[in-house]
Amino acid sequence: MAELRITDVRKAYGRVQALAGVNLTVRSGALMAVLGPSGSGKTTLLRCIAGFETPDEGEIRVDGHRVATADTSVPPERRRIAVVPQEGALFPHLSVLGNVAYGLDRAARRAGRAAAVLDLVGLSGFQDRMPHDLSGGQQQRVAVARALAPRPPVVLLDEPFNALDAALRAELRQDVWQALRADGATAVLVTHDQAEALSMADEVAVMRDGRIVQSGPPELLYHVPASPWVASFVGDAVWLPAVLDGGRARTPLGALPVVHSEGALPPGPLCVLLRPEQITLAPPGAAGAVAATVVRRDFYGHDAVLALRLADGTSMAARIFDPTAAPPAVGDEVTLRVHGTARPYPLGGHSDSPRDD
Template sequence: MSEVKLSGVSKAFGSTKALVDVDLTVASGELTAVLGPSGCGKTTLLRIVAGFVRPDRGRVEIDGRAVFDESTDVAPERRGVAIVPQEGALFPHLDVAGNVGYGLPRSADSRARVHEMLELVGLGELAQRRPDQLSGGQQQRVALARALAPRPRVVVLDEPFSALDAGLRAQVRDEVSGVLRTIDATAIIVTHDQEEALSMADSVAVMDSGRLVMHGSPTEVYYRPVDLDVARFVGELVELPGTKTGLEVETVLGRLPIHGSVLPADGPVTAVIRPEQIRVDGRVERGAKGAHVEDVSFFGHDALARLTVLSGDVPIRVLARTVAPLRRGDDVAIRVIGPALVYPA
């Protein structure tokens, strides 16, 4: 597989700036998730890599060779980029094997390749079925097998699990991720689902309003977001007004240590922690704060509690992930485990 590199890529549709000076490198064999809200430009980025959209300026390279710059524009079919669309887009008049082999030359080698791809995605026994005889997850795996059959240099996936229900989505996501890692694919997946991006990818590229605002490992993006907007977008968040002094911040939940490579000046800040950092207990011990349970959302493996802590007479609302059996109206003690991030107030 091959490295993908975008340098200074911009694209506008009329007065709408879809991409603005995007620099992004996807290493060979890496799975990168492009994450962002609807309309942020992530699908435009994917279509530029595939060659279906021409940038206004910038450079796109695959395996060190320019496929787009001021003097080059390689046609989509010559880029070696395969696409897995949102809903599979299988040909209804062809069986599974026919869909996977579509576009391959008719030969014994091609038939062997189709069989190999179907075995890879776990559908070897369904080669003769029609698409309407498959589940949504099976159809998506057929679409992946079809994309991989021509041995592409890069695979791009455009929100490939959005049409699946929640339970099936997680299963198919894991299966597709496993297949891509088995063949050491260079892959780019576009998604607006934070859990999907963090669980699947080697790296996550966060986009906002056409700009690439952060690119790092899932743990970096989740635990060390570059700004408050990224922190708010990636996962649940607890924001607390605070006062920074050195490497500590004073909040309604106590004095907390700070981590982060770029820190604002001492004074008023917004302190950020994740709900799983808040420990809930029925006993008020030293260092703990009293809180009132406003509501609880139970998920089986844990629960998300909405709590109110009083700062003087001002109610501060916080979220806590907990396995403790809480009920609305309970009074509990809470404490923070680990450091906070701080951003300018």
């Protein structure tokens, strides 16, 4: 295990500023997910950590040792940082055991390290298989085992589940999470999948335009996003126009309690953030409930998402979880109630509006 510390790292390709001053610390033994849209700088950051690129400014330290600055760079093979790519990139002529044992010294091979990590990733008994005999998910498990085998201080995972179907992704990421935990690895997962980042990581760093715009535990990013853009990128968001009135916000869904921890809000128009699961169905005529019409229904089995329109034309979404009742149909009239608090943000002139990007 080792702490990874990135300080003011910048990297440009011609006029394109891929990294514009990245600061990030990954605690020893923790899994950090780096989340962001395409072109935000995630892959460039990973390549700088691995040693495939040299930063123009700043430094990178692993377990306190400087491995990269603008002037000096430890070669990738001497950093002992393992990379799991999007595709397993296994050696086709080697067995599963041969692939995993490839980077091990003689003592580690005799100690059975390769077989031990295969057991960690759920592939005990697959030692003699060839890569072409494996499914895509099994190949990725072998790639993870190969990365963990030499006990590297840091493991980098570059969207390793990207090519898998949804069900296999969910299963594999949990198995990989358990393997990383069991081996005590410090890991960085690069992904554009919000569910993947929130479900796997101890902490999440959100990147945009070469910068980290917020980092912290997944619950913090979801419930206390630093900006409307982060709120809309990390999960589904419902935005409502609002006017503050004491400790409440007057919105199309009624007067809602608000919570705001970043200092006083400036005067002017506001928007408030709700998550779709905060909007629930209420019995007809319930006190404080607001009428709406269902304009679309997306049923997922474990829940359903309703696209709704209020009488004043306001559109929003609600996520409902009652598995015992059929969701309302398109065209049905329903009544809505809000649970919990709303989070207000300045709207007029704000440089990071909910619809940005």
